[in-house]
Amino acid sequence: MSDGESREYLRHTKREPLFNLPAIVIALIGICVALQLLQDYIMSPRSQLELLIRGAFIPIRYSGYYIVDIYAFTTPVTYAFLHGGLTHLAVNMVWLAAVGTPLANRIGALRFVIFWVVCAAAAAGLHYLLHPTDDTPLVGASGAIAGMMAATPRYLFRVNRYSDKPAYAGPLLPLITSLRSPxxxxxxxxxxxxxxxxxxxxxxxxxxxxxxxxxxxxFVAGFLLLGLFDRAPATISPYT
Structure with missing residues (x-):
């Protein structure tokens, strides 16, 4: 690489800070952290149990043994905001920041939230299919984050590194092409x-x-469904 190319490359890479979290990612992290701190330091054991029953995804809730209430419809999503402790929370939030940031910048805040909901629900759905009578609460954002992770190879770093576009703004790799890519x-x-x-x-x-x-x-939901949420490359602006 010549000196001129090196300077040009460095000039463009400076436009993409390592930690420039979109507002929607910060908001999701904030909700998860706040709920964990409430459980650990403020809520009583009884209140924690009530939150778990009303917020966690519990497969046996759908077995027919229990009355179907509003939480049967909300917990396939709300479970993703609850975590099993500070370590569980920290690991998931680091990954959310890492893989959620480029995706949120690419598809925008509203699409990102819907993508989160769809992937979280898909994760809960597969868990239910495999464990339909399990009474163990499912919590954690990792199902939704897995969807974001799966989306990564379909768009990230598909732009010319010397162009004015950020790494996440390249064209989306078609699904069939993705499945044929080594x-x-x-x-x-x-x-x-x-x-x-x-x-x-x-x-x-x-x-x-x-x-x-x-x-x-x-993961499967994120990989297969990304195209439904994607914006045309021309409409993508950095750090939205």
């Missing part, structure tokens, strides 16, 4: 393998079991 397939295999290992071995500092199957549901 790089994308390797990414999927590595993610699936890592997810399985985490599910089987657990994560240091986290005593609760990990619903790795739910992650798969969110």
């Amino acid at each position: 790089q994308v397939l390797i990414f999927i295999v590595i993610w699936m393998g890592g997810n399985l290992l985490i599910g089987l071995l657990g994560t240091p500092g986290m005593s609760n079991s990990i619903a790795w199957e739910a992650h798969v549901g969110g």
Whole structure:
């Protein structure tokens, strides 16, 4: 690379700060953190239990043994805002900032929220299909984040690094093309393998079991459905 090319490359890379979180990502992180702090330092044990019943996704709720209430319709989404402790929260929020930032900048705040909802619901849906009578509450944003992770190889770093566009603003890789791409397939295999290992071995500092199957549901939804939320490259502006 010549000196001129180096200067041009550095000039453009400076336009993309490493931590320039969109407002919607900050808002989601803020909600998750606030709920965890409320549980840990303010709410009574009884109030914590009530929050878990009304906010967590519990498969057996849909078994027919219980009256269907409003929470049967809200918990497939609200569970993603609750976490099993500070370690669980911290891990998920770091990943949300990392993979949510480029996606939010690409598709905008409203589409990002809907994408979050869809991936969270897909994660809960697969978890239910595999564990329909389980009474263990499912909590955590990792299903929704898995969907954001799956979206990454379909758009990130698909622009000329010397152009004025940020790395997330390139053209969307078509679904069929993605499934034929060795790089994308390797990414999927590595993610699936890592997810399985985490599910089987657990994560240091986290005593609760990990619903790795739910992650798969969110991942598949994010990978397949990104095109429904994407904006045309010409309409994408940096740091929205």
